[in-house]
Amino acid sequence: YQRIVLASRPQGNVRADNFRLETLPLPEIKDGEVLVRNHFLSLDPYMRGRMEETKSYAAPQPLNETMIGGTVGEIIASKNPRFAVGDKVLGMLGWTEVAVSDGALLRRLDAASPIPLSAYLGAVGMPGLTAWYGLTQIMQPKAGETVVVSAASGAVGSVVGQLAKQMGCRVVGIAGGAEKCAYVVNELGFDACVDYKAGKLDADLAAATPDGIDAVFENVGGDVFDASLARMNPFGRIAMCGMISGYNGEPIAIKNARAFLTMRLTMRGFIVSEHMDLWPQGLKELGTLVATGKLKFRESIAEGIAQAPDAFIGLLKGQNFGKQLVKLS
Ligand code: NDP
Secondary structure: OEEEEEOOOOOOOOOHHHEEEEEOOOOOOOOOOEEEEEEEEEOOOHHHHHOOOOOOOOOOOOOOOEOOOOEEEEEEEEOOOOOOOOOEEEEOOOOEOEEEEOOOOOEEEOOOOOOOHHHHHOOOOHHHHHHHHHHHHHHOOOOOOEEEEEOOOOHHHHHHHHHHHHOOOEEEEEEOOHHHHHHHHHOOOOOEEEEHHHOOHHHHHHHHOOOOEEEEEEOOOOHHHHHHHOOEEEEEEEEEOOOHHHOOOOOOOOOOOHHHHHOOOEEEEOOHHHOHHHHHHHHHHHHHHHHOOOOOOOEEEEEOHHHHHHHHHHHOOOOOOOEEEEEOO
16 A cells, blocks of 8 residues: 655745655554545645644654544454444544554544535534634624635635624635635625735725624735735634645734734634534534535545645645545545
8 A cells, every 4th residue: 555754844835755655565453453445635734834843733743654634434454343344434544545543533434424425524524623613712703794714715714604604794705816716606605705816905805895804714814814904893803723825934924913903803823623622513513514505615636645745735835626635546
């Protein structure tokens, strides 16, 4: 089977040679263990942070070991009474076609549910929960308020906007390119979407938010975040979820920081994996919405484990359109 390990730590932009594809013999399992064949591997922006050795909320990815990552797959051999061959499981088995697990961190998925397996890595998984947490626990918008979300067409942003619409808010997305913006408005039902690549972000966001902005879900940072700050209403709330425009090491400045004072704003950063107590509630709500067709999502799927590095590099450049996955044969 094949897997991808971290070969070296990136200096600036991630390069394909920061990774190494390895071919290994199929492992044997011991008592209590299972062998999993992964069907989908999740690629997520947080992986960029793990490639660094700088101080962060989690330990760095070790060199020469399987890249970290969420997976959905199937049990192909079991010496653990909790799992049978054929069971579908969600795990954190990393960038590998096959993995041994003791089962402790595997969650069995209901194969009879209308929720597709890949969705457990997106709208009904960590990214969906991230959206749900920031919106319901930090932004807490009321009906009629204006909510802005950046990276609006992505795995997290698409869920933020749809949930905020269901709460009765005016929802404005910010995304890169006319195609992503058209999708956000026409398919996801946002009230408006501003294309930050069109060259007049501040004016376009002002036009899309005639009553100002009451709550922001920030995924990008930099100029995109500054544009929202300039439109904030008094006592606005900001869920600081991500700053993807700086993940390759570019420093992120906040030019309109004065708005925190003049508009009496509150901003809170959060890491979704630190709020496990709320996952069952959030996942139940998201699962029901996806199963009943009330929460839409889109996926960018790379084929085969060898494509994972390029797909990940593309994700960090906005080349994905929806949740980035790798489908394994
Ligand atoms: P997405 O599916 O949104 O993909 C990333 C998107 O970021 C790209 O498609 C791109 O969309 C956008 N982007 C905007 N500016 C830039 C830039 N300068 N360089 C590269 N991309 C840019 O990813 P996710 O939904 O998985 O993640 C969205 C954000 O949420 C990230 O910041 C991530 O780190 C954060 N996150 C935080 C968590 C937490 O616990 N705090 C948990 C999970 C995610 P476009 O073309 O529109 O610019």
